[in-house]
Amino acid sequence: xxASARQDPVxxxxxxQVENEELFDRWHExxxxxxxxxxxxxxxxxxxxxxxxxxxxxxxxxxxxxVASLGLVKAIDRFDTSRGAAFxxxxxxxxxxxxxxxxxxxxxxxxxxRGAQEQALKVQEAQEKLTSRHGRxxxxxxxxEYLELSMEDVLDALETAAAHHSASLDAPxxxxxxxxxxxxxxxxxxxxxxxxxxxTVTISSAATQLSPRExxxxxxxxxxxxxxxQIAAQIGVSQMQVSRILRRALAELRExxxxxxxxxx
Numbered sequence: 001x002x003a004s005a006r007q008d009p010v011x012x013x014x015x016x017q018v019e020n021e022e023l024f025d026r027w028h029e030x031x032x033x034x035x036x037x038x039x040x041x042x043x044x045x046x047x048x049x050x051x052x053x054x055x056x057x058x059x060x061x062x063x064x065x066x067v068a069s070l071g072l073v074k075a076i077d078r079f080d081t082s083r084g085a086a087f088x089x090x091x092x093x094x095x096x097x098x099x100x101x102x103x104x105x106x107x108x109x110x111x112x113x114r115g116a117q118e119q120a121l122k123v124q125e126a127q128e129k130l131t132s133r134h135g136r137x138x139x140x141x142x143x144x145e146y147l148e149l150s151m152e153d154v155l156d157a158l159e160t161a162a163a164h165h166s167a168s169l170d171a172p173x174x175x176x177x178x179x180x181x182x183x184x185x186x187x188x189x190x191x192x193x194x195x196x197x198x199x200t201v202t203i204s205s206a207a208t209q210l211s212p213r214e215x216x217x218x219x220x221x222x223x224x225x226x227x228x229x230q231i232a233a234q235i236g237v238s239q240m241q242v243s244r245i246l247r248r249a250l251a252e253l254r255e256x257x258x259x260x261x262x263x264x265x
Contacts, residue, residue: 024081039076040069043091047072050095064099071098116157122147123157206256214249221246 020042026035051068055061075094079087126146130138140158144151207215213235220231228246232239 020087021081024076024079024087027076028081036076040073043072043076043087044069046088046091047095050092051099054099064102067099067102068095071095074098119153120157123154206253209256210249210252214245214252217242217245218249 020039023035023039023042026032027039047068048065051061051064054064071094072091075087075091078094079090123143126143127138130142130146138146140151140154143149143154147154149157207218210218216235217231220226220234221228226234228239228242232242235242237245
């Protein structure tokens, strides 16, 4: 056999078929590692030719060959000679599937489990089909019914799909006619709610030292947003008494938290 014939992916599955079957028998039935290595060497040109189909992609050819070789090994380990098919007819889709999965995984901006990726891609395909069919984007309920999934699963898949693409923090962001910046400019600002959380914790701790009645009045006024008249009716006192309770409770809170009175200099 010539070297050029051995480089042909089709002929690679056919040379000396009996010998190939003997090698598979030695590997599958006897666990002969040397037989496995010989099969890999014999069909490695097939993997190389399939990897070359993706030449010109952003990934180095050596990386593609490594992925194709892994697919070849998987095909060798899974091939069933009793079915009577040529090994190449089984190996080609196995190797191509490994290459396609590699590029699919490469396209995700963050690490996402394989099962979640497949679910997200399935939902995206359904979106495209239903949009084309009905002339409008499908709702979550439409997708759930079409795919026979729960709405929670569809929502999880849609959220997962958002990880498929990312934008550089250095990407330009237009802010107006004369202003511009990058996406990173919108990060790093102090959230004003952090101070609110800190104040809430401080006040809550101090409020434990107030009387139960004072705490109740404060809750009704500032949590329930009730008026002094409504509070008076709720606890059975006059509106004037509610006003005095509020002033006293607030004064105690200011003292306990070290805050100056609004009337002080």
